[in-house]
Amino acid sequence: MNRYDLILYDLDGTIWDSIPMILKCIKLAYNDVMGHCDRSDDDLKSYIGKPLAETFMMHDKDTAQALMEAYLAHNKVLLENDEIPLFDGVITELYKIRDLGILQGFVTSKRFVSAKTTLRLKGLDDFFDVTICQNDTDRHKPAPDPIIAAAKIAGIEDMNRVIYIGDAVPDAMCAKNAGVDFALVKWSQMNIENVLAAAPSGSRIIEKFSDVLYPSYDA
Numbered sequence: 001m002n003r004y005d006l007i008l009y010d011l012d013g014t015i016w017d018s019i020p021m022i023l024k025c026i027k028l029a030y031n032d033v034m035g036h037c038d039r040s041d042d043d044l045k046s047y048i049g050k051p052l053a054e055t056f057m058m059h060d061k062d063t064a065q066a067l068m069e070a071y072l073a074h075n076k077v078l079l080e081n082d083e084i085p086l087f088d089g090v091i092t093e094l095y096k097i098r099d100l101g102i103l104q105g106f107v108t109s110k111r112f113v114s115a116k117t118t119l120r121l122k123g124l125d126d127f128f129d130v131t132i133c134q135n136d137t138d139r140h141k142p143a144p145d146p147i148i149a150a151a152k153i154a155g156i157e158d159m160n161r162v163i164y165i166g167d168a169v170p171d172a173m174c175a176k177n178a179g180v181d182f183a184l185v186k187w188s189q190m191n192i193e194n195v196l197a198a199a200p201s202g203s204r205i206i207e208k209f210s211d212v213l214y215p216s217y218d219a
Contacts (some may be wrong), residue, residue: 010166011108029070037052041148079117093209105130107146172199
């Protein structure tokens with residue numbers, strides 16, 4: 001028997017290497033609107049995994065809206081240019097897990113249109129059994145709602161049969177709040193200790209997606 005009936009993935013920083021592009025778009029937005037960006041990479045990374053609007057919420061409403069619009073304009077161009085690479089081995093792993101008969105889906109705080117663009121360009125737009133984007137739940141990561149919604153769509157009631165694979169603190173917290181297992185990808189560009197500290201007990205770092213199907217011997 002497979003250990004899980006549903007494997008859910010984050011997108012940014014987990015399936016594809018979009019963190020550098022996200023930071024680039026944020027900085028370009030600040031340059032467009034304010035003439036400079038004095039926020040550090042670590043500060044900006046702390047918002048990745050949450051809805052984009054939270055990245056700019058410290059500004060007044062008009063400034064935040066202008067930053068959002070500038071970000072989305074730059075992001076659209078770069079997405080259509082296919083400037084986001086998949087991490088090595090991702091495609092092979094996704095198909096390997098599908099061949100085992102395990103349902104797969106993604107849970108992301110990205111807007112549907114942004115996620116769909118990259119999925120289409122990578123040939124994955126019809127691959128996943130369950131898809132949850134920003135517009136699909138009222139609350140987003142780190143709230144449990146997106147994972148709970150994904151499990152419901154998949155027809156799974158036992159949350160012990162679900163695992164979420166991600167790269168950032170909001171992913172770990174979402175899994176913990178939803179009562180599912182969590183695995184952190186080894187290629188995460190975030191602070192590993194911070195992510196694991198926010199994760200459910202028993203969480204581990206994996207080198208490839210299929211590692212979650214087997215017991216950990218490094219605990």
